[in-house]
Amino acid sequence: MTLYSFSDGEHYVQIDENVRGADVFVIQPTCPPSVNDHLMELLIMLDAFKRSSAKRVTAVIPYYGYARQDRKDKPRVPITAKLAADLISTAGADRVLTLDLHAAQIQGFFNIPVDHLFAAPVIVGHFKSMDLDNLTIVSPDAGGVERARAYAKRLGASLAIIDKRRFAKNQTEVMNIIGEVEGRNVFIVDDIIDTAGTLIHSVQALFDKGAKSISAACTHAVLSGPAIQRINTCSLDQVITTNSIPTQEKEADCPKLRTLSIASLLAEAIKRIHNEDSVSSLFEM
Numbered sequence: 168m169t170l171y172s173f174s175d176g177e178h179y180v181q182i183d184e185n186v187r188g189a190d191v192f193v194i195q196p197t198c199p200p201s202v203n204d205h206l207m208e209l210l211i212m213l214d215a216f217k218r219s220s221a222k223r224v225t226a227v228i229p230y231y232g233y234a235r236q237d238r239k240d241k242p243r244v245p246i247t248a249k250l251a252a253d254l255i256s257t258a259g260a261d262r263v264l265t266l267d268l269h270a271a272q273i274q275g276f277f278n279i280p281v282d283h284l285f286a287a288p289v290i291v292g293h294f295k296s297m298d299l300d301n302l303t304i305v306s307p308d309a310g311g312v313e314r315a316r317a318y319a320k321r322l323g324a325s326l327a328i329i330d331k332r333r334f335a336k337n338q339t340e341v342m343n344i345i346g347e348v349e350g351r352n353v354f355i356v357d358d359i360i361d362t363a364g365t366l367i368h369s370v371q372a373l374f375d376k377g378a379k380s381i382s383a384a385c386t387h388a389v390l391s392g393p394a395i396q397r398i399n400t401c402s403l404d405q406v407i408t409t410n411s412i413p414t415q416e417k418e419a420d421c422p423k424l425r426t427l428s429i430a431s432l433l434a435e436a437i438k439r440i441h442n443e444d445s446v447s448s449l450f451e452m
Contacts, residue, residue: 170208178208180215187220192264192437197232197251198412199389206232206251210258217259225440226260227433229411230387234269235359237276252276264436266411266429267358267386270310282446284436286386286409287314289427291321293407294354294384301379303327303351307369315356325351329369349377360385360406363394367401380404387411388424395421 169181193216195209209226216224233247252273255263262280274281294302302324306315308331319326327346353373360366360383370381381403388408390398398406398421406421408414409429418424432449439446 191221194227196230198230213258249276355383361389363397
């Protein structure tokens with residue numbers, strides 16, 4: 168495929184081989200450093216494949232951008248998760264394969280099939296290799312309880328929940344911790360770490376409650392703004408993430424960051440979709 172930008176910033180795409188009747192998988196995370204450019208590239212590629220008579224086009228989106236605006240929680244705000252879904256469908260995607268959506272209901276924003284993968288098998292496997300005792304999995308907010316509970320169940324660990332309040336953009340305050348963390352090895356589990364503000368406040372609150380050690384895990388390491396500086400200067404032991412977003416440059420600046428590959432997980436899902444096999448069985452206990 169040939170892809171470049173004109174001098175005014177418009178993107179150009181040409182498919183360099185015959186795809187008529189092919190089962191096509193377009194892999195494109197809509198992630199930083201240029202979320203809008205990556206989304207636009209994806210839409211143009213989908214249109215190009217559809218107009219090239221591909222039999223089926225699957226948009227493989229390891230990180231689904233604009234997912235955090237998934238409802239109207241204030242007057243006169245958009246639901247951009249739905250808008251992005253409409254754009255992807257209209258551009259020509261026949262199905263979507265994505266990883267750890269910010270909210271599971273985003274699947275319902277599409278009028279095409281969505282295969283929703285979870286990074287839990289990859290991250291849980293790493294947790295088990297660490298062989299930690301007295302382990303507690305912590306959800307940094309009420310919305311992540313289901314995710315944290317799934318991790319705790321697989322690891323045989325206890326569960327704790329942080330009650331927080333968001334009082335401004337990228338600014339939160341920890342109000343209370345529900346569960347026992349004193350003297351325990353704690354892992355904070357989230358889907359996204361963006362500016363790391365919530366993470367840093369959570370770490371401080373957990374240490375105040377007597378946690379023995381604290382690490383964090385997330386699927387999508389956005390790490391924008393002051394995130395890397397905050398992680399480097401706080402008392403976290405490590406931050407485990409996946410390569411749903413490229414992290415090579417971030418790892419060079421943040422020695423606490425450890426990236427796990429989701430390549431084999433995506434590859435197996437793509438193979439199963441192509442062969443019309445079950446994808447959900449990937450995650451059966």
